[in-house]
Amino acid sequence: MIKVVAKGVYLEGKTDEAIALYDEMVKETRNEQGCIAYNLFRDKDNKDILTMIEEWESVEALEAHKNSEHFTRIIPKIARLRKSAELNVYELIY
Amino acid sequence: MIKVVAKGVYLEGKTDEAIALYDEMVKETRNEQGCIAYNLFRDKDNKDILTMIEEWESVEALEAHKNSEHFTRIIPKIARLRKSAELNVYELIY
Structure with missing residues (x-):
């Protein structure tokens, strides 16, 4: 199992726009072969931080x-x- | 559900010592009330990075x-x- 943590600090006021874009990414990605988990999180103390935490069956699936x-x-x-x-x-x- | 990502960059050669210390933390913590997940990961490309990824039922459980x-x-x-x-x-x- 491969775990990925992709953390982004967003430009002020741009988090909602990013969340909207991630909506489609989440729907598409969860249908991919080898995708175990693909979840978007927001930092409780800093609304400008969004982090995608992912789990993949293999490096090949991630690639x-x-x-x-x-x-x-x-x-x-x-x-x-x-x-x-x-x-x-x-x-x-x- | 509360997700915690605790990432540490370790002093050279100190990762194994930290992993040994985390062994007891993992055993004890997984028995705690409200602990959903408590897993230690090492960065595939940088052996000096260890990250604990945790899930808690509530802020109170985490506290x-x-x-x-x-x-x-x-x-x-x-x-x-x-x-x-x-x-x-x-x-x-x-």
Whole structure:
């Protein structure tokens, strides 16, 4: 299992626009082969932080996701709304 | 549901020591009231990054965790092994 945490700090007032764009990403991605979980979270103390926490069956499934039509179409639009982004790909220890 | 992502960048060579300390934290914490998930991950591309991803039924459960005997005893020891730490408390959107 591969865990991905993709954290973004958004430009002021742009979080809602990003959440709307993520709506389609969530619907499409959850239908992908090997997608275990794909959930969007907002920081309770800072409304400008949105983080996608994902689980994939394999590195291959994650790579296919990054090459999918919806990813290549939507993620660049979301990226333009961010001040900064931090992405970590994890393996489980406990 | 409350999601917590606690990311630490560890001093060189100190990750294994931290993982050993987390072993007891994981065993104790998973028995706590309101603990849904408490999993330790290591970054696939940077062995000095360990991240705890947690799920709690409520803010109260998370607060009780932070006041627990094992938290107050073990987390300071882990903290001494870190260069930096980043903690986000999240609410689910999708």
